[in-house]
Amino acid sequence: MLEEASELIGLQVYTSNGIFLGNVNNLVIDLENKRVDGLFVSETNPLLVEESKAVNVPFRWIMSVGDIILLKYFPKRVTTKKAAAKI
Template sequence: MDAEPQEITNLVGREVYSKNGVFVGEVEDLRLDLDAEVVNGLAVSALNPTLFESEETGSKGVIVPYRWVRSVGDIVLISDVIERLKNDEDEENLLA
């Protein structure tokens, strides 16, 4: 049996962790591409201060590209954010 589809708003408020188990933050909102009807990012706030400096994020939070999401359940599991921040060419697009 197929599981019932869930509304994307169910992601709001979920904690976000890296695949290594490091707390990243909490989903505050979603970035949508309405033309393509897809989620293309998660707005994450309540950030782990050891991962992000307030000067980098402007204390607002970050946008995590949805392509980094590995699984969604009680929590959202993403690729290792520390490695991505240091290596991703789109780093300037990550900061909110």
């Protein structure tokens, strides 16, 4: 059982299908409500996130936390939106 939120940093994150997403690099904190709002994962799996961009995984997507973090939801693929070319 985790005793401190900082123990989440460095844990591996997996989708519900067992695909490695990346490691937790930081926590997204809601200071007003004093709670963890999400997990910041950088250097993500390029099969899941275009260009291995960093993502914020909302805490509500987490299924369980132990030796690893298992997500109950993650999109099939995260892509970056390119700005439309001006004519």
